[in-house]
Amino acid sequence: MTTTLEEPSDHVRIRRNWAKAAAAGELVGQIFYARLFEFAPAARSMFPDVIDDQARKLLQTLNWIIDHLDDPDSLAPAAEALAVRHLRYGVEAEHYPLVGEALIATLQQGLGANFSEEDKAAWLRVYAALSDIMTRAAYPSD
Ligand code: HEM
Numbered sequence: 001m002t003t004t005l006e007e008p009s010d011h012v013r014i015r016r017n018w019a020k021a022a023a024a025g026e027l028v029g030q031i032f033y034a035r036l037f038e039f040a041p042a043a044r045s046m047f048p049d050v051i052d053d054q055a056r057k058l059l060q061t062l063n064w065i066i067d068h069l070d071d072p073d074s075l076a077p078a079a080e081a082l083a084v085r086h087l088r089y090g091v092e093a094e095h096y097p098l099v100g101e102a103l104i105a106t107l108q109q110g111l112g113a114n115f116s117e118e119d120k121a122a123w124l125r126v127y128a129a130l131s132d133i134m135t136r137a138a139y140p141s142d
Contacts, residue, residue: 010122011069017119018066021110022059029055031109036102043098046090069126076133083134093139096131103127 021028033051037044047054061082068075104123107115135142 008070010126013119013122014066014069014126017107017111017115017123018062020114021107022063024110026052026055026059028106028110029059032058032102032106035105035109036099039101039105040095040098043095065130079130079133080137083138086134087138091138093135093142096135100124100127100131 030051033047033055065075065079068078104120104127107119107123111119
């Protein structure tokens with residue numbers, strides 16, 4: 001698995017996809033959590049009953065992450081701190097692939113034919129690298 005976030009052509013695709021998806025605003029966050037709870041029903045009880053605030057926070061953070069893909073010196077420590085905070089929420093390393101699946105499913109649903117196989121591969125690579133950084137920081141002994 002790659003541990004670098006420096007793959008410029010992936011970042012270009014991701015920014016292009018995200019600019020289109022994020023234009024739908026908070027709906028993106030709502031779709032994301034609907035898909036996540038479909039894939040991982042047990043995760044529903046980890047979140048507040050009303051998901052709106054959480055959806056907003058997730059979108060803000062994804063915006064920040066996507067803005068900083070080319071700046072690993074800022075991105076890596078922020079991602080590590082985010083992952084360590086997630087320990088408090090009861091999040092385990094096994095949850096990360098489910099969040100990745102929900103994110104891809106959200107993009108597929110939101111972008112339709114505008115989300116190509118190459119786009120999907122770029123997101124999978126970058127999400128794998130990001131979740132690798134996050135889980136190494138939060139679960140060092142795994
Ligand atoms: C790239 C991966 C992820 C991102 C960008 C992300 C983003 C966020 C953000 C911004 C918050 C708000 C609180 C904070 O900043 O500490 C949050 C809270 C939370 N996240 Fe994540 N998260 C990620 C992965 C996960 C995973 C894998 C799970 C597992 C199901 C998860 C479950 C939660 C829970 C339960 C909360 C607290 C909800 C609450 O009680 O208000 N997150 N996440």
